[in-house]
Amino acid sequence: MIEKGYKMRPIRKELLVNTITIFNYYKNENGDNDYIPSVIKQCVAYNKRNSFASQSYGVSKQNTWNILIDRRNSYCDGKRYLDFTEWNKLNDYDKENYWTLQEQDVIIKGSYDTEESVDFDTDDIEHFKVKEVLVNQDKDGSIHSWEVICV
Numbered sequence: 001m002i003e004k005g006y007k008m009r010p011i012r013k014e015l016l017v018n019t020i021t022i023f024n025y026y027k028n029e030n031g032d033n034d035y036i037p038s039v040i041k042q043c044v045a046y047n048k049r050n051s052f053a054s055q056s057y058g059v060s061k062q063n064t065w066n067i068l069i070d071r072r073n074s075y076c077d078g079k080r081y082l083d084f085t086e087w088n089k090l091n092d093y094d095k096e097n098y099w100t101l102q103e104q105d106v107i108i109k110g111s112y113d114t115e116e117s118v119d120f121d122t123d124d125i126e127h128f129k130v131k132e133v134l135v136n137q138d139k140d141g142s143i144h145s146w147e148v149i150c151v
């Protein structure tokens with residue numbers, strides 16, 4: 001779920017020291033699941049939270065990650081941010097020139113800088129699936145930051 005809201009508090013720069021790689025999920029022209037990686041450097045803060053979910057068999061504990069991405073990263077890794085509705089309309093080749101945030105994306109801590117494809121089901125890479133994206137805006141409607149909730 002993508003939500004928009006207002007958050008005017010400036011982000012303290014000393015908190016934004018982490019690097020992540022976002023793997024944007026899409027169905028390629030052959031109909032296969034595929035990902036395009038984009039590295040977001042040094043404008044990211046993240047923290048781990050424990051949450052509890054009600055299940056039919058009781059309550060289960062679930063770790064979630066809250067990731068805050070500052071607007072200074074709207075252009076990073078040689079790519080410009082594009083809203084996911086517009087990004088999904090692009091052809092496979094043009095998707096490589098942009099990054100976005102949407103459910104089903106995958107995030108890893110650190111930089112993934114290899115051209116090899118990654119299989120999150122079989123590779124031994126700690127990763128988090130995007131569950132929710134909050135777009136925080138300034139009063140003029142410009143993006144202030146993105147808050148990403150991952151499981």
